[in-house]
Amino acid sequence: MAVNLINVSGIEGKTGTQLLTTSTAVISGLGLANTATTTIIKLHTLLATNIDGTNDVDVSVKLTAWNSGSAGGTLKGWLAYTITVPADSTLVLVSRDSAIYIPHDTKVEAAASAASDCQLTYSYDEIT
Numbered sequence: 001m002a003v004n005l006i007n008v009s010g011i012e013g014k015t016g017t018q019l020l021t022t023s024t025a026v027i028s029g030l031g032l033a034n035t036a037t038t039t040i041i042k043l044h045t046l047l048a049t050n051i052d053g054t055n056d057v058d059v060s061v062k063l064t065a066w067n068s069g070s071a072g073g074t075l076k077g078w079l080a081y082t083i084t085v086p087a088d089s090t091l092v093l094v095s096r097d098s099a100i101y102i103p104h105d106t107k108v109e110a111a112a113s114a115a116s117d118c119q120l121t122y123s124y125d126e127i128t
Contacts, residue, residue, distance in 0.1 A: 043108075
């Protein structure tokens with residue numbers, strides 16, 4: 001069911017962080033499990049921070065179809081594909097001026113080239 005952005009019943013702003021591994025994982029909060037929901041996510045900010053003081057890290061972030069909450073599912077598109085984040089640096093992947101809507105049947109997944117070297121920080125609105 002589509003969300004009517006004119007007559008919303010609520011908008012809740014949220015922020016999250018997630019440390020990436022080399023295995024693709026669902027980003028907590030950025031995807032809903034209920035295909036009948038009337039909630040949509042508006043992703044305002046997605047930052048990739050390399051917390052390794054020496055080595056660069058590659059990060060990939062994608063949109064996939066929801067399939068029981070685990071990683072995997074039909075690819076819908078890439079937000080970042082093997083983008084290099086230099087050591088001790090932060091890269092803006094999504095900013096307020098390029099915000100995206102994530103429909104109820106979609107989730108965001110991410111992975112890095114080195115475990116525990118990249119942290120994602122994100123802010124979003126849950127719109128109902």
